[in-house]
Amino acid sequence: xRHFGVLLRHELRALFIAPSTYIASVLFLLLMAYVYYMILxxxxxxxxxxxxxxxxxxxxxxxxxxxxxxxxxxxxxxDRRAGTLETLMTTPxxxxxxICSKFLAAWLFYVTLWGITLAFPFLxxxxxxxxxxxxxxxxxxxxxxxxxxxxxxxxLFVAVGIFASSLTRNQLVAGxxxxxxxxxxxxxxxxxxxxxxxxxLWLAEPLEFLKVFRHxxxxxxxxxxxxxxxxYLSNAxxxxxxxxxxxxxKA
Amino acid sequence: xxxFPSIEVQGLSKSYGRVPAIHKLSxxxxxxxxxxxxxxxxxGKSTTMRILCGLIPGSSGSARxxxxxxxxxxxxxxxxxxxxxxxxxxxxxxxxxxYLRFRGGLKEMPRRTLRRRIDEVLEICDLHYKTGxxxxxxxxxxxxxxxxxxxxxxxxxxxxxxxxxxxxLDPHQVLAFRDLIHSLRGKMTIILSSHILAEVERACDRxxxxxxxxxxxxxxxxxxxxxxxxxxxxxxTLRGHGAGVAEAVRRVDPAARLSDPMPAGPGGDGAVAxxxxxxxxxxxxxxxxxxxxxxxxxxxxAFFRREPSLEDIFLAATRRSWKETxxxxxxxxxxxxxxxxxxRDL
Numbered sequence: 001x002r003h004f005g006v007l008l009r010h011e012l013r014a015l016f017i018a019p020s021t022y023i024a025s026v027l028f029l030l031l032m033a034y035v036y037y038m039i040l041x042x043x044x045x046x047x048x049x050x051x052x053x054x055x056x057x058x059x060x061x062x063x064x065x066x067x068x069x070x071x072x073x074x075x076x077x078x079d080r081r082a083g084t085l086e087t088l089m090t091t092p093x094x095x096x097x098x099i100c101s102k103f104l105a106a107w108l109f110y111v112t113l114w115g116i117t118l119a120f121p122f123l124x125x126x127x128x129x130x131x132x133x134x135x136x137x138x139x140x141x142x143x144x145x146x147x148x149x150x151x152x153x154x155x156l157f158v159a160v161g162i163f164a165s166s167l168t169r170n171q172l173v174a175g176x177x178x179x180x181x182x183x184x185x186x187x188x189x190x191x192x193x194x195x196x197x198x199x200x201l202w203l204a205e206p207l208e209f210l211k212v213f214r215h216x217x218x219x220x221x222x223x224x225x226x227x228x229x230x231x232y233l234s235n236a237x238x239x240x241x242x243x244x245x246x247x248x249x250k251a
Numbered sequence: 252x253x254x255f256p257s258i259e260v261q262g263l264s265k266s267y268g269r270v271p272a273i274h275k276l277s278x279x280x281x282x283x284x285x286x287x288x289x290x291x292x293x294x295g296k297s298t299t300m301r302i303l304c305g306l307i308p309g310s311s312g313s314a315r316x317x318x319x320x321x322x323x324x325x326x327x328x329x330x331x332x333x334x335x336x337x338x339x340x341x342x343x344x345x346x347x348x349x350y351l352r353f354r355g356g357l358k359e360m361p362r363r364t365l366r367r368r369i370d371e372v373l374e375i376c377d378l379h380y381k382t383g384x385x386x387x388x389x390x391x392x393x394x395x396x397x398x399x400x401x402x403x404x405x406x407x408x409x410x411x412x413x414x415x416x417x418x419x420l421d422p423h424q425v426l427a428f429r430d431l432i433h434s435l436r437g438k439m440t441i442i443l444s445s446h447i448l449a450e451v452e453r454a455c456d457r458x459x460x461x462x463x464x465x466x467x468x469x470x471x472x473x474x475x476x477x478x479x480x481x482x483x484x485x486x487x488t489l490r491g492h493g494a495g496v497a498e499a500v501r502r503v504d505p506a507a508r509l510s511d512p513m514p515a516g517p518g519g520d521g522a523v524a525x526x527x528x529x530x531x532x533x534x535x536x537x538x539x540x541x542x543x544x545x546x547x548x549x550x551x552x553a554f555f556r557r558e559p560s561l562e563d564i565f566l567a568a569t570r571r572s573w574k575e576t577x578x579x580x581x582x583x584x585x586x587x588x589x590x591x592x593x594x595r596d597l
Contacts, residue, residue: 006356017344083340087402090304090334091357092326 003093004101011105015071021109024070028063028113035059036120051139053121054220057146061186061212064157065179071109072161073175075102076247081169085247095247099162099240107158114150118143141222149219152232153212157182159236159243166243166250186212255318257282257410257440258303263312265298272298273464275312280457282409283437287451288444289565290461296444297337299461300414303442304334317409330359333403333439337414339396343388347378347398350387351405358406372401375434377427393424400431404439411435413443417450429454448562460568468568479567485527485539488515488553495546496525503538504529515552522552 015021039055048055076099079085088098121137164178165171193207215228258280265272273295280286288296302309303316305325314321317331342350348369355365373383376397382390387398396416403411417425425447432454435441445451451458452472460468460475468475489496489512497509512523529535536556544551 002359003357006353010353014342014344082342083336083338084342086306086336087334087340088357089306090329090332091354092329092359093357094326 002097003091004097007093007097007101008104011075011101012108015105015109018074020070020074024067025113028067029116031063032117033120035062036117040124051142052137053139053142053146056117056120057142057149057216057220058213060150060153060216064153064182064186067110067113068157068161068182069164069175069178071106072102072158072165072178073171074165075106075162076166076243077169077171077174080166080250081171089247095244098247099166099243103159103162103240106162107154110154110158111151114147114154118147142220145219145222145224146216148224149216152219152229153215155236156185156232156239159239160185163239163243163246166246254282255315256280257284257317258442259313259315259318260299260303261313263299263302263314264310265295265302265307266310271464273302273461276461276464276466277312278459278466278469280410280440280442282440284457285432285436285441285443285455287455287458288442288461289448289451289458290444291569293463294461295464296461297414298464300334300412300442300444303410303412304332305329331409333406333408333411335399335403335411335413335416337418339399339416341387341395341398343386345387346384347373347387347390347401348383350398351401354402355405360406368405368407372405375404376401376431392419393421393427396420396424396428397431400428404435408439410440410442413441415444415446417445417447425450448565460565462569467571468564472564475564475568479564479571482528482530483535484557485529485536486555486557487525487527487539487543487551488522489525489543490522490550490552491548496543496549499542499546500527500539503542504531504535506530 036052036056039052043052076085079088085098089095125133125137160181161174161178164181165174167177168174189207189210190213193211209227210231215225215231218225218228256279258278260276260278263276264274276295276299288299290296298307301307303314303321305321305328308322316328319328319331321328345353351369351372352365355369360368369383373379378394378397378401382394387395390398396419400413400416403413417428420428429450432441432443443451443455457471458469458475459466468479470478500507500509506529508528510526510528512525515522515524527539534556536554540551540554543549
């Protein structure tokens with residue numbers, strides 16, 4: 001991993017100068033700010049069992065579906081299309097270093113964008129200045145759990161995006177592929193679990209553990225279970241490993 | 252310490268599925284040599300270069316760079332080579348200097364020497380100060396090719412491999428490129444492929460001609476000339492051509508072939524051009540000149556012995572390889588027809 005630092009700096013720089021990154025960032029922050037505003041509005045004058053932060057994290061899938069494909073679709077596909085992947089592979093760089101640098105750069109960017117949403121409760125507290133708001137909006141347990149889940153699940157989601165991008169030289173195809181796999185992972189699993197309960201009872205329990213929403217609920221409650229951690233880390237590793245093999249075979 | 256040849260290829264083959272791209276190539280390139288790869292499209296030039304760079308594996312045979320096996324020591328081999336692929340892909344959004352710094356980092360160049368070396372290669376490739384700061388996407392084709400060459404030679408590799416480096420360059424840029432290659436002579440081994448045959452002839456010490464995945468000829472231009480072009484060609488511009496010219500020519504070389512006289516072109520003032528082909532290897536210019544000048548009423552305006560160009564050699568070599576292929580196909584067809592007939596008889 002001697003060249004990892006050089007590659008990571010290059011990838012981060014490429015992300016920061018690409019207009020698509022800024023478009024995706026602005027869209028993400030606008031959407032998340034709007035969602036946060038709507039949640040706050042729905043909480044006015046009504047008692048709720050769950051906190052604002054918990055409800056906010058429940059819509060994590062919405063930005064995942066468009067942010068992750070937008071962030072990752074050009075990473076390998078564009079290098080392959082332009083031929084720069086070929087010149088890269090004639091240096092003493094390994095395909096593992098190439099994939100890991102692209103993955104880490106995209107994941108850091110993803111986490112940074114989510115990190116910016118931490119400003120929303122602070123802005124509300126600062127803007128409204130009502131007593132008691134700090135306790136209800138800034139519950140450290142929920143925030144740490146929620147952002148921890150976002151960072152952890154992001155490992156797998158971004159890895160899926162990188163894998164999709166390494167399958168093709170067409171950015172658009174990579175983006176659609178990434179969206180489809182993420183859709184199956186997030187929405188397909190609960191649906192499959194519902195049907196599996198009717199067909200094969202023994203399948204219900206393992207599928208229950210693969211439900212991303214269940215992981216979110218656990219994390220938001222401050223329950224740190226090692227099973228989801230293992231699930232996200234091992235699957236991210238597996239998917240990245242497949243991407244490395246694809247680079248080796250198709251460079 | 253044992254001195255290895257820069258490139259050593261033995262029986263190298265590569266097939267894509269059932270389609271053979273190269274077949275049992277064997278050649279050697281010594282240290283400091285500049286070798287040109289010639290061949291029509293699909294001859295296997297790029298495939299050979301990509302195997303030498305470790306980008307794709309060969310199907311059989313062996314290839315070594317600086318004594319290191321490409322199949323077994325790919326990472327070490329990559330430290331010995333600089334590669335410029337066809338079409339020279341470059342990241343559009345990066346500045347030239349920035350790109351070279353990135354590539355230097357990947358090629359494990361120490362930071363202390365990188366800055367100095369970037370200045371050097373920018374100087375060698377005539378990429379002056381302002382160009383070094385420009386975004387690659389805004390550069391002309393010629394400048395982009397220079398950036399590609401600068402990247403190839405940046406880490407001072409033992410072997411530089413350039414696939415069609417002169418493609419898309421205007422004549423001025425081709426001249427500049429030739430000077431650039433000359434400036435690298437002796438410093439590194441260079442393999443380059445090109446469609447501009449004259450360019451390869453001028454820039455390279457040796458030529459390898461590929462056709463249909465096989466080496467059909469290799470050697471210096473002089474060696475190839477001797478092997479493929481047996482006839483010498485003499486061109487005369489004469490005033491007052493007559494039957495005596497043919498007789499005079501045949502007195503010198505009875506086997507010589509004389510073309511019909513053609514008008515010498517606009518402004519030729521009635522002069523005619525005559526072409527003489529002789530199979531004698533020695534220079535017959537003087538003898539032909541003296542014989543023609545003695546013909547009454549004929550005055551020699553100009554004459555020269557035409558040296559066969561690399562283009563002639565290339566055409567002769569590829570034509571011969573096609574003929575050989577056709578013959579072998581013909582033989583196999585005859586064999587299969589005979590086998591069918593035997594099978595029917597049985």
